[in-house]
Amino acid sequence: MTDRKAQLVDELIRHTGELARAGLTPATSSNFSARLDDSRCVITVSGRDKGRLTPDDFMDVDMDGKPVEPGRVSSAETLLHTQIYRLRPEASAVLHTHSLAQTLLSMRHERAGYIELAGYELLKALHGIKTHDARVRVPVVPNSQDMPALCAAIEPAFADEPFWGYLIAGHGLYAWGRDLAEARRHLDAFEFLLTAEMTKLGFRA
Template identity: 45%
Template sequence: MSPHATQVADMLIAIGRRIDARGHAPATGGNYSVRLDDGSIAITISGSHKGRLTRDDIMRVSAAGDALDGKKPSAETLLHCLIYAIDPGAGAVLHTHSIAGTVLSRALAGQDHIGLEGYELLKIFPGIDTHATRVELPLVDNSQDMPAVADQLRPLLTAQSPLLPAFYIRGHGLYTWGPTAEAAEHRVEACEFLLSCAWEECKLAGATR
C-alpha cells in the first residue's frame, strides 16, 4: 500500500469498529469506501466483519469497480461507484444496517421514499439550516442484482437538485456519503438516529406491515 492508501485503510478500520459498536454492522453486513487521490477507490472486501477489519480487508478498485489488487470486492461495490460517478464531491461512502431502518423501510411497502420532517438533525444535510423542513430519502426495492438496483437509483439521484447524500434499500440498509470520511460518518450517525425516530413514530401511530 502507498502511504496514503495505508492511512485510508487505518481510517476505515477505525470507522468500522465504531459503526459495529453502535450495532449497525451485524455479521459481515455493510461496506465502506474512500475515493483515493488517483481516482481509484479503497473499499472493504467481501465478507469482512466490520468490527474486526485489518489492512488486508481493504482493497482497491477502479472507478468502474474492477479489482486492482486481486482481492474480491463486494457485489455492492457497484453502488459505491455509482455514487462517486454521480457526485464529484463524494469522498467517502458508508453502508450500514440498523434494525430500525430495516423494519421501517419494510413497513413502507410500495412507497419510494422515507419522509423525515421537523427533526433538528435534518441540518446534517447540505443546504438545510432549520428543523422546519422535510426530507424525502429515496427508497428502492432490494435485489441481489446490483446493476438493477443501480438502474433504479441512477434516475432518482440525478433528478435531485440539490443532491441528497443518502438513500435506502428496502429491507436491506442505508447508504450515505460525504466529502470526507468524517463527514460521511457524521451523516450515518444522524441518518440512523432519524430513521430510529421515524420508526418509533410509526409504532406510536399504529403502523403495521
C-alpha cells in the same frame, strides 16, 4: 500503500469498528469505501467481520467496480459505491450499514419510494440543511441481488437535488459525504432520524 491511503484505511477501520459495536453491521454485512482519486477507491473485501478489520481487509477497485489488484474479491455491493463516486463528484466516502431501523422502515416505505423526514433539529447534520423546518426525502428502492438492476433503480434519484443517502428496502442505508467524517455524520444523522420515525410509528427496536 501511500501515506494518504494508509490514513484513509486507518480512519475506515476506526469508523467500521465503532459502527460494528453499535450493532449497525450484523453478521459480517455492510461495506465501506473511500475515494483515492478520480479513477479508484479503496473498499472492504467481501465477507469480513467489520468489527475486526485490518489494512489487509481493504482493496482498490476502479470506478467500474473492477479490482485493481487481481485475485481479490471486493464487497458484493461494490458497484453501488462506485456509482455514487461517478455520479456525485463531491462524494469522498461511502458508508453502508444494515441497522434494524434502516431495515424495517425501508420495508414500510418501499411502495411510496421514499421516507420523508421533517421538523427534526438533527436534519441540520445533513450538509446544506440550515433549519429544522425542512423536509428531506430519503429515496427507497426495492432490494435485489442483481447489482446493475439496483444501480438502475436508484440512478434517477441522482438527477435531483444533492442528497446524502438512500435506503434499500429490507436491507439498509447508503450514506456518503464530502469526506469520511461528513459521511459518518450523515450516517449517524440518518440512523437517529430513522430510529425516531420508527419509534413514532410504534415499531419496537
